[in-house]
Amino acid sequence: MSTQNENQMEIGNGGRSIEPWLVVSFASLVPLVVAMLLPESWRMPLYVIGGVLCAIGIALLFRQESSRGR
Numbered sequence: 001m002s003t004q005n006e007n008q009m010e011i012g013n014g015g016r017s018i019e020p021w022l023v024v025s026f027a028s029l030v031p032l033v034v035a036m037l038l039p040e041s042w043r044m045p046l047y048v049i050g051g052v053l054c055a056i057g058i059a060l061l062f063r064q065e066s067s068r069g070r
Contacts, residue, residue: 021060028053 028050035046 019061019064021057021064024053024060025057028057 030050031046031053032050035043035050038046
């Protein structure tokens with residue numbers, strides 16, 4: 001039943017859908033780019049935030065692919 005809902009959502013959006021894992025993965029680049037512009041004392045926390053967002057994006061990708069296989 002969820003497959004029908006997903007298909008209906010894609011049709012409603014003009015056939016375009018943005019994967020949640022992709023949004024999170026691209027969002028992980030923002031703190032990394034900002035870290036290059038800020039002083040060195042800000043870099044490590046921003047690197048950690050970027051790494052955590054990247055890991056969450058990868059986890060979302062694995063979750064999505066494992067649910068497709070069912």
